[in-house]
Amino acid sequence: MRMTLCPLFSGSSGNSIYIAGGGVRLLVDAGMSAAREEAALREIGVNVRDLDGILVTHEHVDHIRGLGVLCRKHGLPVYANEGTWRGILEKEPGIPARCVPTFYTGEDFYIGGVNVRPFAIPHDAYEPVGFTVESRGLRCGVATDIGHICEPWISAVAGCQALVLEANHDVEMVERGPYPQRLRKRILGRNGHLCNADCAKALVELAKKGTRAVSLAHLSADNNLPELAYNTVWEALCDAGYAGEVCVSVARRDRVSDMLVLEDEVADAV
Numbered sequence: 653m654r655m656t657l658c659p660l661f662s663g664s665s666g667n668s669i670y671i672a673g674g675g676v677r678l679l680v681d682a683g684m685s686a687a688r689e690e691a692a693l694r695e696i697g698v699n700v701r702d703l704d705g706i707l708v709t710h711e712h713v714d715h716i717r718g719l720g721v722l723c724r725k726h727g728l729p730v731y732a733n734e735g736t737w738r739g740i741l742e743k744e745p746g747i748p749a750r751c752v753p754t755f756y757t758g759e760d761f762y763i764g765g766v767n768v769r770p771f772a773i774p775h776d777a778y779e780p781v782g783f784t785v786e787s788r789g790l791r792c793g794v795a796t797d798i799g800h801i802c803e804p805w806i807s808a809v810a811g812c813q814a815l816v817l818e819a820n821h822d823v824e825m826v827e828r829g830p831y832p833q834r835l836r837k838r839i840l841g842r843n844g845h846l847c848n849a850d851c852a853k854a855l856v857e858l859a860k861k862g863t864r865a866v867s868l869a870h871l872s873a874d875n876n877l878p879e880l881a882y883n884t885v886w887e888a889l890c891d892a893g894y895a896g897e898v899c900v901s902v903a904r905r906d907r908v909s910d911m912l913v914l915e916d917e918v919a920d921a922v
């Protein structure tokens with residue numbers, strides 16, 4: 653049994669993550685153009701027509717840019733909750749009716765033999781969620797666009813062996829950076845994005861519960877650096893005695909990133 657998790661794009665210009673396991677192939681979000689999504693999938697040997705669906709976290713454009721074209725062109729089912737559907741249809745009214753399965757936040761559902769659990773996250777969208785995907789004891793999770801650490805999402809992803817976790821910004825870089833006050837307030841606010849330090853803090857807790865591979869994701873181009881995010885997380889893991897137990901990689905903004913592979917509860921970045 654094997655499960656793979658691969659960020660195709662990550663950051664404010666577009667987010668998309670490929671997850672495969674238990675005979676099911678999914679995308680979480682389609683935030684780049686359909687053509688770029690298709691090309692990225694081809695690069696990892698996947699034909700877009702072989703996808704079983706697209707799970708949508710929330711309606712911000714960096715998560716749905718390619719959605720309309722992908723589902724009109726290929727008839728792919730798009731899984732979203734009621735609030736996110738409202739947001740998607742405001743921006744993309746032409747989604748065919750056959751493509752609109754709806755789930756309830758907090759309630760598990762199945763795609764083939766794979767269990768999907770959407771969980772609530774604090775973010776400034778209608779009804780934003782993260783996901784865990786599980787098949788025969790292998791479990792991975794996606795948690796990005798998260799304003800702050802809180803118990804509900806931490807406990808939802810606890811026990812995931814592999815995670816895509818947001819490390820959006822360095823607080824000092826935001827405070828000293830070029831952004832206008834309104835934007836700074838949004839990013840740093842409780843419904844904005846997760847900073848490196850909070851990502852590190854969350855990951856230490858999650859490492860205690862069994863997380864063994866993480867891809868740091870949704871890094872800001874202006875308020876973060878890949879090595880800064882990596883070092884912040886790495887130092888926290890070292891201080892907590894988890895150095896060497898968690899494989900840490902950083903998701904790239906505009907190209908396919910390292911794939912996390914789960915096999916019989918062993919996770920490695922390849």
Ligand SMILES: [Zn+2]
Pocket residue numbers: 710712775777797
């Ligand atoms: Zn967002």
Ligand SMILES: [Zn+2]
Pocket residue numbers: 663664667712714715797870
């Ligand atoms: Zn986003």
